[in-house]
Amino acid sequence: EYSKYKRYFTPLPTLPPIPADNPLTPEKVKLGKMLYYDPRLSRSKIISCNTCHNIALGGDDNVKTSIGHGWKTGGRNAPTTLNSGFLKVQFWDGRAPTLEEQTKGPIQAHVEMNATPELVVRRLKAIPEYVELFKKAFPNDPDPVNFENVAKAIAAFERTLNTPNSPFQRYLLGEENALTKEQKEGMKLFVEKGCIACHNGPVLSDGRFHKFKSNNDTGRFRVTKNPKDKYLFRTPQLLNVALTAPYFHDGSAKTLEEAIRHMAEQELGQKLSMEEVRKIKAFLESLTGEIPLEARTVPILPPERQ
Amino acid sequence: EYSKYKRYFTPLPTLPPIPADNPLTPEKVKLGKMLYYDPRLSRSKIISCNTCHNIALGGDDNVKTSIGHGWKTGGRNAPTTLNSGFLKVQFWDGRAPTLEEQTKGPIQAHVEMNATPELVVRRLKAIPEYVELFKKAFPNDPDPVNFENVAKAIAAFERTLNTPNSPFQRYLLGEENALTKEQKEGMKLFVEKGCIACHNGPVLSDGRFHKFKSNNDTGRFRVTKNPKDKYLFRTPQLLNVALTAPYFHDGSAKTLEEAIRHMAEQELGQKLSMEEVRKIKAFLESLTGEIPLEARTVPILPPERQ
Numbered sequence: 001e002y003s004k005y006k007r008y009f010t011p012l013p014t015l016p017p018i019p020a021d022n023p024l025t026p027e028k029v030k031l032g033k034m035l036y037y038d039p040r041l042s043r044s045k046i047i048s049c050n051t052c053h054n055i056a057l058g059g060d061d062n063v064k065t066s067i068g069h070g071w072k073t074g075g076r077n078a079p080t081t082l083n084s085g086f087l088k089v090q091f092w093d094g095r096a097p098t099l100e101e102q103t104k105g106p107i108q109a110h111v112e113m114n115a116t117p118e119l120v121v122r123r124l125k126a127i128p129e130y131v132e133l134f135k136k137a138f139p140n141d142p143d144p145v146n147f148e149n150v151a152k153a154i155a156a157f158e159r160t161l162n163t164p165n166s167p168f169q170r171y172l173l174g175e176e177n178a179l180t181k182e183q184k185e186g187m188k189l190f191v192e193k194g195c196i197a198c199h200n201g202p203v204l205s206d207g208r209f210h211k212f213k214s215n216n217d218t219g220r221f222r223v224t225k226n227p228k229d230k231y232l233f234r235t236p237q238l239l240n241v242a243l244t245a246p247y248f249h250d251g252s253a254k255t256l257e258e259a260i261r262h263m264a265e266q267e268l269g270q271k272l273s274m275e276e277v278r279k280i281k282a283f284l285e286s287l288t289g290e291i292p293l294e295a296r297t298v299p300i301l302p303p304e305r306q
Numbered sequence: 307e308y309s310k311y312k313r314y315f316t317p318l319p320t321l322p323p324i325p326a327d328n329p330l331t332p333e334k335v336k337l338g339k340m341l342y343y344d345p346r347l348s349r350s351k352i353i354s355c356n357t358c359h360n361i362a363l364g365g366d367d368n369v370k371t372s373i374g375h376g377w378k379t380g381g382r383n384a385p386t387t388l389n390s391g392f393l394k395v396q397f398w399d400g401r402a403p404t405l406e407e408q409t410k411g412p413i414q415a416h417v418e419m420n421a422t423p424e425l426v427v428r429r430l431k432a433i434p435e436y437v438e439l440f441k442k443a444f445p446n447d448p449d450p451v452n453f454e455n456v457a458k459a460i461a462a463f464e465r466t467l468n469t470p471n472s473p474f475q476r477y478l479l480g481e482e483n484a485l486t487k488e489q490k491e492g493m494k495l496f497v498e499k500g501c502i503a504c505h506n507g508p509v510l511s512d513g514r515f516h517k518f519k520s521n522n523d524t525g526r527f528r529v530t531k532n533p534k535d536k537y538l539f540r541t542p543q544l545l546n547v548a549l550t551a552p553y554f555h556d557g558s559a560k561t562l563e564e565a566i567r568h569m570a571e572q573e574l575g576q577k578l579s580m581e582e583v584r585k586i587k588a589f590l591e592s593l594t595g596e597i598p599l600e601a602r603t604v605p606i607l608p609p610e611r612q
C-alpha cells in the first residue's frame with residue numbers, strides 16, 4: 001500500500017548532468033580532489049574546502065554558521081557538497097548557476113578562504129607535481145594552471161561526490177525491506193502533507209526559491225535586488241540531511257524535528273503531531289547514503305618546491 | 307663503498323613500542339582514528355587533530371606557527387604526527403613523556419582546541435555510536451567514555467601512523483638502487499659531519515635536548531625551570547622532513563637547505579658548501595615514506611543524537 005508513493009520520487013542517478021565545457025575525466029577528478037583537500041587554496045594556508053565541507057562529517061561543518069579566515073563568519077550555514085552536482089543552482093540564494101562558478105566564491109570570500117585568483121595560481125605553479133597534474137587534466141590548454149581550471153577540476157570532483165545506496169534509494173530500486181514501516185509512513189506523509197511540492201527530484205530540491213523569513217538575511221533579494229525576491233531561499237536538497245544539522249540558511253534549527261515542524265508551519269501552514277514529525281524524521285534518516293571510498297581517501301599533497 | 311655507513315642507521319620497525327597499559331587493538335585504533343579526525347573534540351567544533359596534523363600534508367600544517375581556536379597561535383611549529391610513536395618524549399620541549407599524555411595537551415590548550423575533559427566526554431556520550439565504540443575498545447572498563455580513554459585511543463591510532471617503504475628504508479633493507487648516488491653521498495656526509503650524533507635511531511632523533519637559540523622561547527627551561535635547560539630543545543625526527551617545511555620549533559627556516567645550513571653552523575660549528583647542502587638535502591628527501599591507506603581513509607563520523 002506504500003508503493004503508489006514511489007512515483008513521486010526519483011532515484012539518484014550515478015552521475016549528475018555534466019556540462020559540455022567541462023567533461024568529466026579521471027585526471028580532472030583526481031586533481032579536483034587534491035585541490036578540494038588542499039588548504040593552500042586559502043590565504044592562511046590552513047583552510048580547505050574540506051574544512052567547511054568535511055567529508056568525515058557529511059560534507060558540512062556541523063556548526064551554526066561557518067567560521068573562516070580570521071575566525072570570521074559570513075552568517076550562513078554550510079550546505080553539504082555531497083550530491084551538490086544535482087542542484088539546479090548553487091548557494092542558499094542561488095547566486096551561482098554552476099559548481100564551476102560556485103567554487104570561485106569561497107576561495108575569494110574574505111570570511112572564507114580570503115585568497116585571490118593570482119595568489120592561488122602562483123602557489124600552484126610553484127608546485128611541480130600540480131603543474132604536471134593540470135597538464136594531464138587539461139591536455140589541450142597551453143597554460144593549464146589557471147583559476148578557471150581550478151574551478152573546473154574541483155567541480156568535476158564534486159560531481160563524483162555522490163552518495164548511492166541509501167535505504168531509500170534501495171527501496172526505490174525495489175528492495176522492499178530497505179525501509180522500516182515507520183519510514184514508509186514518513187514517506188507517505190512527506191507526499192500527502194505537501195513537502196514533495198518543493199522537495200522533489202533526485203536530491204529532493206526543486207531548485208526554486210521560496211519564502212523563508214528567519215532573520216535579516218534577505219536571501220535571493222541580495223542577488224536580484226528585486227523586492228519580490230525578499231526572503232526567498234532556494235530549496236535545499238535533503239539527501240544525507242541526518243548528517244547536516246543544524247538546519248536552515250542560518251543554522252537556526254538545531255534538530256531535524258525542529259526543522260520539520262518549522263517547515264510544516266511556515267511553508268504549509270500546518271501543525272504536525274509529534275508522531276507525524278517522528279515518522280517524517282525516520283523517513284529523512286533513510287536518505288543517508290554511502291560516500292565512495294575513493295572520495296574518502298585523503299590525497300597525498302605535494303610539498304612546495306624549495 | 308657506501309655500505310659501511312648503513313650501520314649508523316636503524317630501519318623503521320613495523321610498530322613503535324606499545325605501553326603495557328594501552329595495548330594496541332583494532333577496535334582502539336578504529337576509535338582513535340575517528341577521534342583524530344573529529345573536530346567536535348574542540349570547543350568550536352571546527353578544529354580536529356587533523357587540522358594541524360593534516361594527513362594530506364605530511365602530518366603537519368605547513369605553516370610557520372599553528373593557528374588554533376580564535377585564530378590564535380602558541381608560537382610553535384607543529385611537528386608531524388607520522389611516526390610520532392617512535393619519539394622518546396613528545397613536544398619540542400619534551401614536556402609529555404608519552405603520546406597518551408601528549409594528546410591531553412592540545413585538546414585543552416586555549417590556542418589549540420580550547421576544550422575541557424568534561425566538555426569532550428559530554429559530547430561523546432551524546433553520540434550513541436561513540437559510546438558503542440568505546441565499549442568495544444575498552445571492554446573491561448565499566449564507564450569507558452572518559453578522557454583517559456580518549457587519549458589512549460588517539461595514541462593507539464598514532465602508533466599506526468607510520469610510514470614504511472621510504473627509499474632510505476628500502477636501501478637499508480638491501481635494495482641497493484633505492485637511493486641515487488647523490489643521496490648516498492648525502493648519507494655519508496650526514497654521518498661524517500656529525501648530524502648522526504643527535505639524529506639517530508629509527509626516526510633520526512636521539513630524544514634528547516640540545517641548545518638551539520632562535521628567539522625568546524626558552525624551550526626545556528619552561529618545563530624544568532632549571533637554568534641549565536635554557537634554550538634546549540628535543541631533537542626532532544627527520545622522517546618525512548621533506549613534507550614538513552617550515553623548520554625548527556618556531557618555523558624560522560623556510561627551506562630544508564636553510565635548516566641544514568643552520569644546523570651545521572649552530573650544532574656543529576661548521577660551514578657546509580652548497581654541494582654538501584644539496585647532497586644532504588637529497589638524502590633527507592629519501593626519508594619520505596608511505597602513509598598506510600587505512601589511516602588515509604576518512605572515517606564516517608556519527609552525528610549527535612537529536
Ligand code: HEC
Nearest residue numbers: 048049052066067068076077078079084090091092106112
Ligand atoms: C569557511 C567555510 C567555507 C569554506 C572554506 C568553503 N565553503 Fe562552501 N559554503 C560555505 C557556506 C557558509 C556556504 C553557503 C553560503 C551561501 O549560500 O551564501 C557554502 C556553499 C557551498 C556550496 C553550495 C551548496 C548548496 O547547496 O547550495 C558548494 C557546492 C560549496 N560551498 C563548495 C565549496 C568548495 C568547492 C569550497 C572550496 C573551494 C568551499 N565550498 C569552501 C562555507 C565554506
Ligand code: HEC
Nearest residue numbers: 195198210212233234235236247248249259260263264267
Ligand atoms: C514551499 C516550499 C517548501 C515546502 C512545501 C517545504 N519546504 Fe522544506 N525547505 C524549503 C526551503 C526554501 C528551505 C530552506 C529554508 C532556509 O533555510 O532558508 C527548506 C528547508 C528544509 C529543511 C532544512 C534543510 C537544511 O539542510 O537546512 C528540511 C529538513 C526541510 N525543508 C524539510 C521539509 C519538510 C519535512 C517539509 C514538509 C513538512 C518541507 N520541508 C516543506 C522549501 C519548502
Ligand code: HEC
Nearest residue numbers: 354355358372373374382383384385390396397398412418
Ligand atoms: C591548533 C594546532 C594544533 C592542534 C589542533 C593539535 N596540535 Fe599537535 N601540535 C601542535 C603544535 C604547535 C605542536 C608543538 C607544540 C610544542 O612542542 O610546544 C604539536 C605537537 C604535537 C605532538 C608532538 C610531536 C613531536 O614531535 O614532539 C603530537 C604527537 C601531537 N601534537 C598530536 C596531536 C593530537 C593527537 C592532536 C589532537 C588531539 C593535536 N596534536 C592537536 C599543533 C596542534
Ligand code: HEC
Nearest residue numbers: 501504516518539540541542553554555565566569570573
Ligand atoms: C647537537 C645536536 C644536533 C646536531 C649535531 C644536529 N642536529 Fe639537527 N636538530 C637538533 C635539534 C635540537 C633540532 C631542533 C631545533 C629547534 O627547532 O628547536 C634540530 C632540527 C633539525 C632540522 C629541522 C627539523 C624540523 O622538523 O624542524 C633538520 C632538517 C636538522 N636538524 C638536520 C640536521 C643536519 C643535516 C645536521 C648535520 C649537518 C644536524 N641536524 C645536526 C639537534 C641536532
Ligand SMILES: [Ca+2]
Nearest residue numbers: 244245246247
Ligand atoms: Ca546544515
Ligand SMILES: [Ca+2]
Nearest residue numbers: 363364549550
Ligand atoms: Ca607538510
Ligand SMILES: [Ca+2]
Nearest residue numbers: 550551552553
Ligand atoms: Ca615543520
Ligand SMILES: [Mg+2]
Nearest residue numbers: 057058243244
Ligand atoms: Mg555533518
